[in-house]
Amino acid sequence: MTLPKVLADNLPLVLMLAGSLVTIPLLAGLTRWLGLGGDVRLRSETEARDLAAAAVCGFVAVDIALDRGGIGALLRDEQGRVLLLRRHGVHFIARMLTDHTAIRLDRHLLVIAANEPFLDPLALDLGPAAQVWAGSLRNMGV
Numbered sequence: 001m002t003l004p005k006v007l008a009d010n011l012p013l014v015l016m017l018a019g020s021l022v023t024i025p026l027l028a029g030l031t032r033w034l035g036l037g038g039d040v041r042l043r044s045e046t047e048a049r050d051l052a053a054a055a056v057c058g059f060v061a062v063d064i065a066l067d068r069g070g071i072g073a074l075l076r077d078e079q080g081r082v083l084l085l086r087r088h089g090v091h092f093i094a095r096m097l098t099d100h101t102a103i104r105l106d107r108h109l110l111v112i113a114a115n116e117p118f119l120d121p122l123a124l125d126l127g128p129a130a131q132v133w134a135g136s137l138r139n140m141g142v
Helices: 003-009 011-034 045-055 129-137
Strands: 061-066 072-077 082-088 091-097 103-106 109-112 122-125
Touching: 003 011, 045 061, 045 072, 045 082, 045 091, 061 129, 072 122, 103 129, 109 129
Parallel strands: none
Antiparallel strands: 061 072, 072 082, 082 091, 103 109, 109 122
């Protein structure tokens, strides 16, 4: 059996393969051009403050701790409420923290376990501020 005969016998498969080889790079280029996906990070306290205000009506952050890698932040308002901003896919989600039982300090990391099945525990690298935040969160929900 010769190569042209094999190609002719499997022409639909060959066309699908060729179409895929052309289409996949085109779609990848289109997503890059549109700015979809990518590595989403919190770049500043202002960005974290704006996201928190958009997520919770009336939340005005007075104290902010950004993760060093930009994957999340802790924000406290004047009423003492604490909001966790965390990356979820290419967006950030906000969760109000109500007690300290799921929060653990590990050196400069504050590990926060969510009570939601689709969220894994989050380790925020807050540097030296992690100990300060862990101490202040101990009184939450008591």
